[in-house]
Ligand SMILES: NC(=O)C1=CN([C@@H]2O[C@H](COP(=O)(O)OP(=O)(O)OC[C@H]3O[C@@H](n4cnc5c(N)ncnc54)[C@H](O)[C@@H]3O)[C@@H](O)[C@H]2O)C=CC1
């Protein structure tokens with residue numbers, strides 16, 4: 001299966017590399033292609049011409065910034081007739097994608113940067129694909145993590161939660177690490193302890209628990225150490241801050257398409 005990735009920036013390069021490693025024939029484009037020469041080592045072919053890359057591909061993935069999606073789709077419109085086109089852009093609805101290239105079969109997808117370690121959560125929405133084509137795109141998304149088909153109405157919320165999520169989690173991880181430094185741990189030990197704790201807790205939730213509170217309850221020994229830490233977290237309104245972050249990013253995703261529509 002031949003895949004073209006249009007826009008080999010941060011997420012496009014990660015996707016291109018993961019797909020090449022999974023055995024797809026991948027061509028990636030970017031305006032300054034020399035900046036991603038390293039992709040060739042991963043088996044990705046580099047190409048400057050978006051039209052040529054799209055013409056040769058079975059599936060086209062659009063990984064440019066949201067305000068460039070329209071321009072790129074207009075450029076490759078003739079080359080993606082009846083082809084599956086997967087847009088990774090935040091905030092661009094299927095309806096708007098379709099206006100730029102009416103004869104393509106669109107998937108709106110939101111992965112996250114954990115594509116780099118093949119642990120992305122990729123949610124996607126589509127109205128154009130057959131069951132067989134759904135299987136094809138799910139296999140493709142599975143090359144870099146877990147995927148889930150959702151209704152398009154949830155795509156902005158998913159963007160605010162799991163698309164942007166690694167950025168929030170990295171703030172939390174850094175704070176955990178700094179906490180470790182504050183109480184005298186060497187840097188490398190604090191880093192490993194914070195990261196492995198996050199990984200283990202996520203696994204506990206996915207494999208055992210229905211609700212994070214169950215995990216919290218297992219850790220808190222009455223009169224022990226954890227409850228003193230939790231008391232401080234509650235005073236710092238950490239939950240409110242995280243909920244506000246997801247709310248703000250979701251709202252931004254919602255207004256992106258309005259901005260783009262107004263500027264075209
Ligand atoms: N960075 C992330 O973690 C995620 C990003 N996204 C979405 O992916 C898209 C890209 O985001 P990033 O990778 O962060 O941005 P980026 O700026 O790193 O990558 C965009 C790339 O597109 C290239 N480009 C611009 N115009 C082009 C054209 N006409 N033809 C070919 N290439 C062109 C740029 O040179 C750049 O390398 C955005 O729409 C974003 O919403 C989605 C999920 C996660």
Ligand SMILES: O=C(O)[C@@H]1CCC=N1
Pocket residue numbers: 090159163164
């Ligand atoms: O910050 C952004 O707009 C993109 C979309 C989700 C993650 N990064």
